[in-house]
Amino acid sequence: MMAALSDQLLVYAILAYTLAMLAYAVEYSFGTRSVVGRVATRELVGAGGPLLPDATDEIDGDPDSDAPAQPPAGLADPRGLPVGLVGPPAGLVGSTDVAGSVGLGSSVGLGGSVGLGSSVGLGGSVGLGGSGGLGENARLAALAGRAALALTALGWLVHLGCLVTRGLAAHRVPWGNMYEFVLAVCLVGATAWLVLLARRPHLRPLGLFVTLVLVLLLGIDGMLLYTKVVPLVPALNSYWLKIHVTAAVTASGIFLVGFVAAALTLIRTGYDEGKVRFPYSLGARVPAADGLERTTFRIHAFAFPIWTFAVICGAIWAEAAWGRYWGWDPKETWSFIAWVIYAGYLHARATPSVKRTVATWIAVLGWAAMMVNLFGVNLVIAGLHSYAGVK
Amino acid sequence: MSEPTLSEAPLSEALLSTVDERAVAAGVPPERPSGIGPGAGLVALARRSWRWLTSMRTALLLLFLLAVAAIPGSLLPQRNLNMDKVRDYYVAHPKIAPILDRIGGFEVFASPWFSAIYLLLFLSLVGCLVPRLRAHAVALVRVPPEAPSRLDRLPAHADGLAAQGDPAQVAARLRAALRKRRFRTVVRPAPGGGFTVSAEKGYLKETGNLLFHFALLALLIGVAFGSWYGYKADRVVVQGADEGFCNTLQQYDDYGLGARVSPGDLEPFCLTLNDFQARFLDTGQPADYRASISYTVGDSPAKSTVIKVNDPLRLDRARVYLVGHGYAPVLRYTDRYGHAQTIVAPFLYLDNNKTSSGVVAFPDANVDPVKGRDPNNKQQVAFSGVYVPTSDGTHAVSVFPAERNPILVITPYRGDLGLDAGIPSSVYTLDQHQIDTGRLRAVSSPLRLRPGDSARLDDGTTVEFLGTRPWTALTVRYDPGETVVLVGAICLLIGLLTSLTGRRRRVWFRVPSVESGAAGPVSAGALARSEYPGFHAEFDELVKEVR
Numbered sequence: 001m002m003a004a005l006s007d008q009l010l011v012y013a014i015l016a017y018t019l020a021m022l023a024y025a026v027e028y029s030f031g032t033r034s035v036v037g038r039v040a041t042r043e044l045v046g047a048g049g050p051l052l053p054d055a056t057d058e059i060d061g062d063p064d065s066d067a068p069a070q071p072p073a074g075l076a077d078p079r080g081l082p083v084g085l086v087g088p089p090a091g092l093v094g095s096t097d098v099a100g101s102v103g104l105g106s107s108v109g110l111g112g113s114v115g116l117g118s119s120v121g122l123g124g125s126v127g128l129g130g131s132g133g134l135g136e137n138a139r140l141a142a143l144a145g146r147a148a149l150a151l152t153a154l155g156w157l158v159h160l161g162c163l164v165t166r167g168l169a170a171h172r173v174p175w176g177n178m179y180e181f182v183l184a185v186c187l188v189g190a191t192a193w194l195v196l197l198a199r200r201p202h203l204r205p206l207g208l209f210v211t212l213v214l215v216l217l218l219g220i221d222g223m224l225l226y227t228k229v230v231p232l233v234p235a236l237n238s239y240w241l242k243i244h245v246t247a248a249v250t251a252s253g254i255f256l257v258g259f260v261a262a263a264l265t266l267i268r269t270g271y272d273e274g275k276v277r278f279p280y281s282l283g284a285r286v287p288a289a290d291g292l293e294r295t296t297f298r299i300h301a302f303a304f305p306i307w308t309f310a311v312i313c314g315a316i317w318a319e320a321a322w323g324r325y326w327g328w329d330p331k332e333t334w335s336f337i338a339w340v341i342y343a344g345y346l347h348a349r350a351t352p353s354v355k356r357t358v359a360t361w362i363a364v365l366g367w368a369a370m371m372v373n374l375f376g377v378n379l380v381i382a383g384l385h386s387y388a389g390v391k
Numbered sequence: 392m393s394e395p396t397l398s399e400a401p402l403s404e405a406l407l408s409t410v411d412e413r414a415v416a417a418g419v420p421p422e423r424p425s426g427i428g429p430g431a432g433l434v435a436l437a438r439r440s441w442r443w444l445t446s447m448r449t450a451l452l453l454l455f456l457l458a459v460a461a462i463p464g465s466l467l468p469q470r471n472l473n474m475d476k477v478r479d480y481y482v483a484h485p486k487i488a489p490i491l492d493r494i495g496g497f498e499v500f501a502s503p504w505f506s507a508i509y510l511l512l513f514l515s516l517v518g519c520l521v522p523r524l525r526a527h528a529v530a531l532v533r534v535p536p537e538a539p540s541r542l543d544r545l546p547a548h549a550d551g552l553a554a555q556g557d558p559a560q561v562a563a564r565l566r567a568a569l570r571k572r573r574f575r576t577v578v579r580p581a582p583g584g585g586f587t588v589s590a591e592k593g594y595l596k597e598t599g600n601l602l603f604h605f606a607l608l609a610l611l612i613g614v615a616f617g618s619w620y621g622y623k624a625d626r627v628v629v630q631g632a633d634e635g636f637c638n639t640l641q642q643y644d645d646y647g648l649g650a651r652v653s654p655g656d657l658e659p660f661c662l663t664l665n666d667f668q669a670r671f672l673d674t675g676q677p678a679d680y681r682a683s684i685s686y687t688v689g690d691s692p693a694k695s696t697v698i699k700v701n702d703p704l705r706l707d708r709a710r711v712y713l714v715g716h717g718y719a720p721v722l723r724y725t726d727r728y729g730h731a732q733t734i735v736a737p738f739l740y741l742d743n744n745k746t747s748s749g750v751v752a753f754p755d756a757n758v759d760p761v762k763g764r765d766p767n768n769k770q771q772v773a774f775s776g777v778y779v780p781t782s783d784g785t786h787a788v789s790v791f792p793a794e795r796n797p798i799l800v801i802t803p804y805r806g807d808l809g810l811d812a813g814i815p816s817s818v819y820t821l822d823q824h825q826i827d828t829g830r831l832r833a834v835s836s837p838l839r840l841r842p843g844d845s846a847r848l849d850d851g852t853t854v855e856f857l858g859t860r861p862w863t864a865l866t867v868r869y870d871p872g873e874t875v876v877l878v879g880a881i882c883l884l885i886g887l888l889t890s891l892t893g894r895r896r897r898v899w900f901r902v903p904s905v906e907s908g909a910a911g912p913v914s915a916g917a918l919a920r921s922e923y924p925g926f927h928a929e930f931d932e933l934v935k936e937v938r
Contacts, residue, residue: 231672234680238701294922305887312880321701323623323712323868325876326614328500329472330465340458344451351447369458381465 002169003229009162010183014218016155017190017211023148024208028285031141148207149197155211156190163187169229175245176232178378182221185374186214188253192299196257200295205285209260217256240317247310252370254303255342259367261296262360265289269357293356297349300363304342311335330381334373341366444511445518453512460508464499467491471498513611520604527597534577535589538899542916545899547930552937554910558902561910561937562586565900568936572929574898585904585911591897596921599889606886609879617872619651627737628664629719629862634735635663638709638867658709658869662686665695667716667861671793675744682713682863708869715864717747720778720799721857726756727770727850737862738778739819744789747778749819751801754810757852769807769830774854775821776801776837799840799856803848806831894923898933913937 163183167174175184193210196203232241264286271283286292314335315325326332345366348359443449468476477497481488495502542548554561562578565588569576574590581587624646626636636642638657648654666683685695688706698704704711719737726732738749750773757770781791782798807830809822816822825831838846838854845855896919903911915934919926 230674230676231678234677234700237679240701297922301891305884305891308884308887312884315880316877317701319873320703321712323703323710323714323866324870325873327472328461328464328469333461333465337458337461340454340461344454344458347447347454348451351451353448354451377465 002165006162006165006169006229007226009158009165010218010222013155013159013162014215014222016151016158017215017218020148020151020155021208021211021215023144023151024205024211026144027141027148028205028208030137031145031285145204148204152190152194152197152207152211155214156187156194159183159187159190166229170231172232173242173246175249176236176241177227177230178374179221179225179227181245181249182217182225182374184249185252185256186218186221188250189217189256190214190253192254192257196295196299202287203261203292203295205287206260206264209264210257213256213260235321238317238321240313240320244310244313244317247306247313251303251307251310252374254299254306255367255370258296258299258303259364261292261299262363262367265292265296265360266357266364268292269360293360296360296363297346300342300345300366304346307339307342311339330377331373334369334377338366338369338373341369441518444515447519450512450515450519453508453515457505457508457512460499460505463496464505467496467499469497469499471500509611513608516604516607520601520608523597524601527594527601530597531594535575535591535897537579538587538589538901539916542899542901542914545916545918547918547927548914548916549930549934550912550914552913552915552934554902554913554937556910557908558585558904558910561902561913562588562900565902565933565936568933569898572933581901581903583903586902588900588902589897590899591895593893593895593921595889596893596895597890599886599891599893602882602886603890604886606879606883609882610876613872613875613879615872616875617649617870619649621868621870621872622646622648622652622657623869624867625714626865626867627717627862628662628865629735629737630664630667630860631735632663632665634860635661637661643867658688658706660686660688660706660709662704662711662865664861664863667863669716669793669861671791675791677792680713680716682716684711686711708871710868712866712868713863714866717745717862717864718778718780718794718859719862720749720751720859722751722774723855723857724753724756724772725853725855726753726758726772727852728757728760730756730758730760732756733857735860736818741777742789743792745780745792746787746789747780748776749778750775750821752808752810752818754808770805771808771810772852773804773808773821773831774801774838775804778859794859797842797859800837801840802837803834803854804831805834805850893921894926895920896923896926896929898930900937 163174163180166180166183170176174180189210193207197207264282267279268283268286268289270280271286272289275283314332318327318329318332319325341362345359345362348354348362349356468480470477480497491497495504499505539545543550556564566576566578569588569590572592574592575594576588576590579587579589624638624640624643626643628634628636638660640646640648640654640657663685664682665685666681668679668681668683669677670679672678680700682698683695684698684704685693686704687693696704698711698713700713703713717737717740719735721733721735723731723733732753732755734751734753736749736751738747740747752771752773754771756772758764777787777800779787779789779798779800780793781789781795783790784796787798787800804821804826807825809816809825809831821831826833834848834850840846840854840856842856842858845853847853896917898917899915901914903913905911915930915937917926917930917933
C-alpha cells in the first residue's frame with residue numbers, strides 16, 4: 001500500500017514541478033530582469049518570507065559580493081541598466097566585482113522602478129513599450145513568481161513524501177536501486193535549490209531551468225527506470241549503503257543545481273558578449289554573470305568534498321565487499337573521472353590565467369561525467385555496481 | 392609568498408593553488424640570455440621544461456588527460472576485471488583486438504601511457520608542492536608584514552576613526568580584539584610616532600591545501616606499496632572436511648602475486664567450508680549468503696566463523712572473501728570390475744538461476760585390478776552435462792536458484808580423457824580434441840537423474856546421482872598498502888575541507904599620535920587573500936573596536 005502511495009506521489013511531485021516550471025516560465029517571459037529580482041526580494045521583506053523564513057538576513061547584501069551590508073543607494077549600475085539584484089552599488093565600496101553587486105534595494109517601490117525601467121530601457125530585449133502594459137506584465141510576473149515558489153515547495157513536500165513512503169514500503173533507506181537513487185538525487189537537488197533560493201532570492205530566474213532538469217530526470221526515472229519495491233541484494237546489505245550512497249546522492253543533487261548555475265553562467269556570459277542565437281538568447285533574464293559564476297563556484301566547492309567523501313566511503317565498502325578498495329570497475333572509473341574533472345574545475349577557477357568561462361565549461365563537463373556515470377554505466381556498461389534493477 | 396601588493400588584490404581568490412606563482416616560489420632565477428656553449432642551452436631547455444611541467448596549465452592539462460585516458464578503461468573489457476570478456480572481444484573483433492592489445496587497451500590502468508600521465512602529474516605536483524611547502528613554512532613563523540603605505544587603496548578600508556585614549560592604549564585594545572578573533576597580531580611603533588597594528592589569519596587554508604596534495608602523494612605510495620607486497624588468489628571450495636584447502640599457491644585455481652612477494656610469504660592458514668546457506672526471495676533474487684567455515688592459522692587450534700558478503704574473514708596478513716557459490720553434484724560410479732568411486736565435481740553456473748555445467752570425471756575407472764592400466768585402451772569414464780537446481784519439468788534450464796526440483800542431465804563418455812598429456816585444461820569441460828579424434832566417445836544419449844537415481848550404462852556399469860554439495864568461490868587477499876591509502880584518504884578529505892573553508896586575510900590599523908599625546912584619527916585597511924563573502928562584515932566588526 002505504501003509502495004502504491006509512493007508511486008502516486010511521484011506523479012503528483014512531477015506534476016507540481018511541471019506547474020512550477022510553467023510558472024517560472026511565465027515569470028521569466030513577462031518579468032523584466034528588474035521585476036524578477038525586485039519581486040523576489042520584496043516578497044521576502046513584505047511577507048516575512050513565509051516559505052523561506054531564514055532568508056531575511058540576506059536581503060541587505062548579496063553575500064556573494066565582497067561588499068558591506070548597507071542600505072541600497074543606487075538605482076542604476078555603471079552600464080545604465082537597472083539590474084534588479086540585491087546589494088549596494090559597486091562604486092561605493094571599491095569592490096573588484098562590479099556587475100553582480102549592483103542593484104535595487106527592498107525599499108524601492110515596484111511602480112517607481114517600472115518607471116525607471118521604461119525610461120532607461122533594457123536594451124530593447126524585452127518589450128518595454130508603455131508603462132501600463134509593463135505594469136500588467138509585471139503584476140502577472142509577480143503572481144507567477146509567487147506561484148512558482150509555492151509550487152516548488154509543494155512539489156518538494158510531495159517528493160519527500162514519495163521517498164519516505166518508498167522507504168516505509170521497503171523497510172530500508174529508499175536508495176537501493178537506480179530508480180530510487182534518481183528519486184533521491186532529485187530530492188536533494190530540489191532541496192539545494194530551495195536553500196539557494198532562500199539565501200539568494202535574486203537567483204529565482206534559474207528556477208525555470210532547475211525544475212526543467214528535475215522534471216526531465218524524474219520523468220525518465222518514472223517511465224524508464226521504475227522498479228518495484230524489493231529488499232536489497234546481499235552485496236548492498238551493509239551499513240555502508242547508508243553512508244556511501246547517501247553521500248553520493250547528496251553530492252549528485254547539489255552538483256545538479258551547480259550544473260544549472262554553470263550552464264546559465266555560460267549562457268549569460270555569451271549573451272553579454274553579444275551572442276544572440278539560442279541558447280544565448282535565454283541570457284537576457286538570467287542574473288548577472290559575475291555573481292552567478294561565484295555562486296556556481298560555491299555550490300561546487302560545497303559539493304566536491306561530499307563527492308570525495310562518497311568515493312572514499314565507496315572504496316572502504318569495496319574493500320569489505322569485493323576485497324579491494326579500488327579495482328577500476330566502470331562505476332569507480334567514472335566516479336574517478338568526475339572527481340578529476342571537478343578537481344580540475346576548482347583548480348582552474350583558482351588560477352587567474354585560466355578564463356572563468358573555461359573554468360565554468362569544465363564544471364559543465366563534470367556534470368556530463370556524472371550523467372555518464374549514472375545512465376551510461378548503470379544501463380550500458382556492465383560492472384560490479386549493477387544494482388539498477390532495470391529490466 | 393610576497394608582500395601584499397595592490398596588484399595582488401584581484402588575484403586573491405586562490406583556492407587550491409594559485410600556481411601561476413609556482414615558478415616564482417620555486418626560486419628559479421630568471422633565464423639569462425647569455426649562455427655559452429651547448430651545456431648552457433641544455434640547462435636552459437631543462438629549466439624551461441621544468442617550468443612548463445610545474446605550471447598550473449600543464450597540471451590542468453594532465454588532469455584532463457588523466458580523465459580522458461580513463462574512459463577506454465570503462466568501455467573496453469579489462470583483463471583485471473574479466474578475462475572472459477577480453478576473450479569474447481577477441482572473437483568478436485579479430486582485427487582490432489590485437490592492435491588494441493598492443494597499445495594496452497585491455498589493461499588501460501597498467502598501460503605505459505596511463506602511467507606516464509599520472510607520473511607526470513605527480514612530478515608536476517611535487518615540483519609545485521616542495522617550494523610551496525617551504526614558502527608556507529616561512530610564512531608560518533613570520534610575523535604579519537608592516538602596513539602598506541596607503542591603506543585607502545585596499546579592498547576594505549576605513550579612515551578618520553575617532554579613538555579614545557593614547558595611541559598605545561588604542562593599539563593594545565586593537566591587538567586584544569584581533570587576538571580574540573585568533574588573528575596573528577603584531578604592533579609596531581610607527582616612525583613618526585604612534586603605532587601600526589598588523590594582523591593575519593587563515594594560515595590553515597594553505598596548510599590544508601598542502602595536506603590535500605601531499606595526501607595524494609601518500610595515496611600513490613600506498614597503492615604502489617600494496618601492489619608490490621600484496622597478493623590475490625582465488626579458489627573454489629566445496630563443502631566438507633575432505634575438501635578443505637591451505638593458503639599455498641599449488642592449491643589455488645588462479646593467483647597473482649605482487650612483485651616483492653614470494654610463495655613462502657603467504658599467511659599459513661587452512662580453511663574448510665562446513666556449511667553454506669543461501670536464502671532467496673520468491674523472485675529468485677538472493678537475500679542472504681552465509682558460509683560457515685573453520686580455519687587454523689599456523690599451529691593454533693581450529694576456529695569457526697561465518698563469512699558473508701560484506702563480512703570477510705580477517706586474519707593478520709590475509710583476508711578471505713565470499714565471492715560466489717554454486718552446486719557440486721556427487722556421483723558414484725561402479726566400474727566393470729565392481730570397483731565403486733565417489734566424485735564431487737563443482738559445476739560452474741551459467742545464469743542467475745544457477746543452471747550449471749561441468750564434468751564429473753573418473754580417470755581411474757575400469758583399471759583391471761590384476762593387469763593394471765592399459766595405456767593403449769583406456770576405459771576412463773566421465774559425465775558431462777548440466778545441473779538444474781529447479782527444473783520446469785521440460786527444459787534443461789533452471790527457473791530458480793535454490794534446489795526445488797533438481798535434475799542432473801549428463802552424457803556418459805568413455806575412452807581416453809587426455810589428462811596424461813600434461814597440458815593444463817579446464818576441469819569444467821571435456822577435452823574437445825579427444826572427442827573429435829574419437830578417443831573419447833559418448834556412450835549413450837543424455838541421462839536425466841534426480842538425486843538418488845541411478846542408471847546402467849551399456850557395459851553394465853552403474854552411475855548413481857547421490858545429490859549435491861554447495862561450493863563457494865573464495866578470494867584470498869592481502870594488501871599491506873591499505874592503511875597508508877586509508878590514512879591518505881582521510882588526510883585528503885581533511886585537507887580539502889580546510890583548504891576550501893579557510894580564508895586567508897590581513898588587517899592593518901594605523902594609530903597616529905597627535906601632539907597632546909592622544910591618539911589621532913585611526914585608519915584601517917584589509918585584504919582578503921582568498922574568496923571570503925563575510926570579509927567586509929568582519930572588517931566592519933573590527934573597525935568598531937577602535938572606539
